[in-house]
Amino acid sequence: MARPQRIFVCQSCGAVAARWQGRCEACGEWNTIVEETSDNTGIGSGPQKAARGKGRQIELVAMSGESADPPRLESAIAELDRVLGGGLVPGSALLVGGDPGIGKSTLLLQAMSALSNRGHDVVYISGEEAIAQVRMRARRLGLAETDVQLGAETNLRDIISTLESGRPPDAVVIDSIQTMWTDALDSAPGTVAQVRASAQELVRFAKKNGTAVILVGHVTKEGQIAGPRVVEHMVDAVLYFEGERGHQFRILRAVKNRFGPANEIGVFEMGALGLTEVPNPSALFLGERDGGTSGSAVFAGIEGTRPVLVEIQALVAQSALGTPRRADLAVASALVSSITGNPLPAECVIFGEIALSGGVRPVSQMDARLKEAEKLGFSSAIVPAGAARPDAGGALKLTGIGDLASLLAHLATSDDTERASRDA
CATH class of the missing domain: 3.40.50.300 (P-loop containing nucleotide triphosphate hydrolases)
Structure with missing residues (x-):
């Protein structure tokens, strides 16, 4: 009976080494070499050694033949x-x-x-x-x-x-x-x-x-x-x-x-x-695009055989910081509240994504966010304009915001209304 052959195999890339070593020379990973036993009789060991002799003839066909497409x-x-x-x-x-x-x-x-x-x-x-x-x-x-x-x-x-x-x-x-x-x-x-x-x-x-x-x-x-x-x-x-x-x-x-x-x-x-x-991924990527803002371009690319259109945004602004950034809708609202000194409504939740152009775009799982807010007792929500559907929000009062200018106008109106109610 043949003696089992000991080999050393990298568990990361499968490379075989003659002896154990700390680092695999094929993939560069450390401590992945493991000793294995190969007796050339198990699954995956390849064809068994047979007696020498003539093999059977296989059929050779012309390249020009017709073959049916696979089902x-x-x-x-x-x-x-x-x-x-x-x-x-x-x-x-x-x-x-x-x-x-x-x-x-x-x-x-x-x-x-x-x-x-x-x-x-x-x-x-x-x-x-x-x-x-x-x-x-x-x-x-x-x-x-x-x-x-x-x-x-x-x-x-x-x-x-x-x-x-x-x-x-x-x-x-x-x-x-x-x-x-x-x-x-x-x-x-x-x-x-x-x-x-x-x-x-x-x-x-x-x-x-x-x-x-x-x-x-x-x-x-x-x-x-x-x-x-x-x-x-x-x-x-x-x-x-x-x-x-x-x-x-x-x-x-x-x-x-x-x-x-x-x-x-x-x-x-x-x-x-x-x-x-x-x-239609192109419609998904371009669905919220505002053609009236600067810093936006549409790129036509190819993925496999499928053309995909994607919007590319750029923002150039003066800033004392090395990397100026835009925040999301809730952060922007908090910043406006801090600058103006007017608190936001306590029963209102805010979510949305602000694009580089200043437009407000929908985020994922909006229905789940609104449902959780309603469960916790909130009565209103400031959301992207595309999410303010009549069938969304349940009992919540939804206010759709299309861009930052609309957010500032809405918060100013809310402040005036709340101030008038306090004075009355």
């Missing part, structure tokens, strides 16, 4: 299908990465539910959450009645045995690849060896059974999918889900796609009921 599983989520090049390809492997809490699981749960509603057999395997937690999210998103099959498991052998026990599903989500492990290796889940072996076995399952397999990957502090880069080479497409958790907009970007254009983007908005599509 697609359309999810009815247009922005997702756009990034994928028209939908999921049966037998393909897809890797989705993004920061924790950015919405990867929400997006994929919505996509699986949409495929299920179209009659496809789909499975969602969670290695990080219990079944009750996934069901709780599904109820919050209004997806509890869909026919998505759920599983909570990290043992790769059990997962693949379950998927192959009957008719292979049309699509499978593995959330996440870093939690999967195989007993063919001694290393812990999340290590380079386990991630590489698990991904290889799942890709093999996808190709063998014609199932579209979607792998969720964690992202490192550098913004790259954790684990060896070889995993990105194994799969057919790599998508990154980008955005700030404090803001409602998300961008799904394809950095690799064997079945469609790379660098394509899809835009989503995170709300109380999950992610909704933003089919």
Whole structure:
């Protein structure tokens, strides 16, 4: 029996070294070299050494032949299908990465539910959450009645045995690849060896059974999918889900796609009921633009195959400070109150974003802000003009402000009214 070979593998980039060392020469990370045992018999070890002899002949075809386009599983989520090049390809492997809490699981749960509603057999395997937690999210998103099959498991052998026990599903989500492990290796889940072996076995399952397999990957502090880069080479497409958790907009970007254009983007908005599509991002970026102010220009750019129009603002002003800034609406109101010596109404809340041009623009989750203010006993609110809808605010009295000049006029009028009432 062959003696197991000892190798030293970087847990950050997957580079193999002949001996242990404190710093990886490939990626420069410190204390990431871990000793592993390779006996060339486990999953991910590659083809076994066979007896020497003649191999079988393979079929060679002409370049000029015709090939049919691969079939697609359309999810009815247009922005997702756009990034994928028209939908999921049966037998393909897809890797989705993004920061924790950015919405990867929400997006994929919505996509699986949409495929299920179209009659496809789909499975969602969670290695990080219990079944009750996934069901709780599904109820919050209004997806509890869909026919998505759920599983909570990290043992790769059990997962693949379950998927192959009957008719292979049309699509499978593995959330996440870093939690999967195989007993063919001694290393812990999340290590380079386990991630590489698990991904290889799942890709093999996808190709063998014609199932579209979607792998969720964690992202490192550098913004790259954790684990060896070889995993990105194994799969057919790599998508990154980008955005700030404090803001409602998300961008799904394809950095690799064997079945469609790379660098394509899809835009989503995170709300109380999950992610909704933003089919026209240009209208979103330009919706509050005031063409009558100086220091504003519109840039026409290209993201993938999609033209995107974005407003660029510039402000030049005399200031004794090195970096003059604009404040938001509440801070501006407090500054006006301090300068004039007139207090703001105690029962009034104020929010909004001031652009460099002086215009007041809406902020995220305005309905939630107004609801909380009403719950705490406030009776009025000064909000951006676009948020002062008749159906917004509930019992609150809303005052829409379009720019700083309107804010100053409103606060002066309020001061005069309050002074007159005190004198009376």
